[in-house]
Amino acid sequence: MKIAYVFATAGRNSSYKIAQMILPQLEEDRHGAEVVGMFFFDDNNYVLRASDPIGERLGEFARQHGMLLMMCDRCAVERGLATGDPDSGGVVVKDVVDGVTVGCFPDLYAALAGNPPDHVITL
Numbered sequence: 001m002k003i004a005y006v007f008a009t010a011g012r013n014s015s016y017k018i019a020q021m022i023l024p025q026l027e028e029d030r031h032g033a034e035v036v037g038m039f040f041f042d043d044n045n046y047v048l049r050a051s052d053p054i055g056e057r058l059g060e061f062a063r064q065h066g067m068l069l070m071m072c073d074r075c076a077v078e079r080g081l082a083t084g085d086p087d088s089g090g091v092v093v094k095d096v097v098d099g100v101t102v103g104c105f106p107d108l109y110a111a112l113a114g115n116p117p118d119h120v121i122t123l
Contacts, residue, residue, distance in 0.1 A: 001032075001033045001034065001118050001119065002033065002034045002035075002036045002115070002116070002117045002118050002119075003033045003034070003035055003036070003117050003118065003119045003120070003121055004035070004036055004037040004038065004039065004068075004112060004117040004119075004120045004121070005022070005035065005037070005038045005039070005120075005121050005122075005123060006038075006039045006041070006120060006121070006122045006123070007038065007039070007040045007041060007044040007122075007123055008041045008042070008044075008122050008123070009044070009123055010042060010043070013044070013123065014040060014044035014047055014123065015044075015046070015047045015054055017123055018047060018054055018058060019054045022035075023054065023057055023058055023061065026061055026065075027057070027061060033119075035065075035067055036067060036068065036112060036115050036116070036117050037067060037068030037069070037070065037108070037111065037112050037117065038058075038062075038067070038068065038069055038070070039068075039070050039071075039072070039108050040069075040070070040071045040072065040075070041072045041075050042072075042075050043079070045071045045072070045075050045076050045079055045081055046079065046081075048069065048071060048081070048096045048097050048100050049081065049095060049096060049097070050095045050096055050097060052097070055096075055097045056097055058097065059097030059098055059099055059100065062099055063098065063099050066115070068101070068108075068111050068112060069097070069099060069100045069101070070100070070101045070102065070103055070107070070108055070111060071093070071096070071100060071101070071102050072102070072103075072104065073086040073091040073102040073103055073104055073107075074086045074104075076091065076093065076096075076102050077091060080094075080095075081093060081094065081095065081096055082094060082096075082102050086104065091103075
């Protein structure tokens with residue numbers, strides 16, 4: 001079974017859920033599902049900052065397993081993790097973990113189209 005996570009809960013709840021639950025299970029190959037992507041909203045984006053220990057572990061796992069890590073483009077710009085104009089599609093990440101991308105829902109759908117999830121879980 002393939003799943004994708006959407007981290008939409010306000011605050012940095014994703015950092016706890018990722019660091020204490022999801023990531024250790026993924027690293028130990030006991031999560032029970034193949035995670036094909038993660039999409040981050042609001043302050044949840046901060047976990048993907050360069051040199052964040054959780055983000056670096058997550059980025060390493062994502063690179064090794066071909067897992068998508070994407071931030072909401074508007075959320076990333078508002079938090080200084082990307083520059084550009086979301087309306088023109090010209091947003092570029094900065095100071096984030098290698099391999100992280102930005103976009104909106106159409107970009108997420110396109111990025112997952114080649115390896116679509118069976119389920120999407122919103123936390």
